[in-house]
Amino acid sequence: MVKVIAILNQKGGVGKTTIAANIGVSIAKRGHKVLMVDSDPQGSLRDWREATGEGEGLxxxxxxxxxxxxxxDEIKKAYDFxxxxxxAKAEKMAxxxxxxxxxxLIPVAPSALDIWGASDLTEAIAARHEVTEGKPHAFFVINSATKNTKLIEEVKPAAEQTGFKTLNNVLHAREVYKQTMGEGLSVHSGKNPAALEEIENLTTEIMEILNHAK
Ligand SMILES: Nc1ncnc2c1ncn2[C@@H]1O[C@H](COP(=O)(O)OP(=O)(O)OP(=O)(O)O)[C@@H](O)[C@H]1O
Ligand SMILES: [Mg+2]
Structure with missing residues (x-):
């Protein structure tokens, strides 16, 4: 059965496209057929795909x-993910x-303000749960974290107040994300083993959640 992962946040610049591209490449490298869907009229993901003519093959x-x-419904028959x-700013699309x-997945900076700022989205998901018995699963993903782990710990309770948890794996602020995205690549082609490791760990956590999902 195909699994659909939506990376949403009404706030701009939180890392939606960066996370989509990097986990998309990770999942594809694990042998799954992945389709990336760009809902952005600016077409950032399409630009990324065209930057090298490859988009890492997605x-x-x-x-x-x-x-x-x-x-x-039509497309998903041909893909695994x-x-x-x-x-950003697209309520109906969300x-x-x-x-x-x-x-x-809701990317946020490690800040309670960002978590609270996503309340339109978390409320919409909670409303959806009332008719679906819990589908879709939803988690915050902390992006652009610095080494200040205290800040990350402080964000978790703010997340739980909304009824949603943060994924255990956090992405840190690293130039390699900007650099590889600008070249139509992912951290799989970069020279930063720590970035690759955090993306791989995040992907593994996501796959485990989906494996247990109904
Ligand atoms: N972990 C990170 N470390 C460093 N730079 C990052 C990181 N995540 C994202 N960025 C950079 O932040 C900027 C915004 O990221 P991105 O375009 O992925 O956000 P977005 O949520 O898709 O934005 P939009 O709402 O405009 O579509 C980009 O320049 C990207 O390279
Ligand atoms: Mg984007």
């Missing part, structure tokens, strides 16, 4: 909110994504 398509549910790169997703 297929990337664009879909809008009106066609999302119908087209995903579909990764939706959400866009609603359509929540309905098709098995797992929603």
């Amino acid at each position: 297929s990337v398509i664009g879909l809008d909110r009106d066609t999302l549910a119908k087209e995903i 579909v990764i939706l790169d959400g866009r 609603g359509a994504s929540i309905r098709v997703a098995d797992l929603v």
Whole structure:
């Protein structure tokens, strides 16, 4: 069965496209067929795909909110994983994504303000749970963390107040994310073993959640 992962946050610049591309490559490297869906009219993911003409070998398509549910149904027959790169300030798109997703990831900076700032999204997911018995699963992903682990620990209770947890694996602020994304690549092609390790660990955690999902 295909699994749909939606990476959503109404706030811009939190790392949605960066996380989508990097975990997409990780999952594909594990032997799965991955389709990346760009819901951004700026087409950041499509630009990334075209930067090298490769996009690390992933297929990337664009879909809008009106066609999302119908087209995903068709497309997903050919793939093991579909990764939706959400866009900022697009409530209806987020609603359509929540309905098709098995797992929603909400990238946030390690700050309680960012967690609270995502309340429109967490409330929409909670409302969806009332009719679906818990689908989609949803977690915050802490991105651009510094070595200040105290800050990360402080964020967790803020997350839990919203009813959602943070994933255990955290992504740190590293130039290699900017650099590889700008070249149409991922940390798999970069020279930073720590970045590769954190992306691999995050991907493993995500796959485990999906394996246990109904
Ligand atoms: N962990 C990180 N370390 C360093 N730079 C990062 C990290 N994550 C993201 N960035 C950089 O931050 C900027 C915003 O990231 P990205 O484009 O992935 O965010 P986004 O949520 O998709 O933004 P938008 O809402 O505009 O689509 C980019 O320049 C990206 O390279
Ligand atoms: Mg983006």
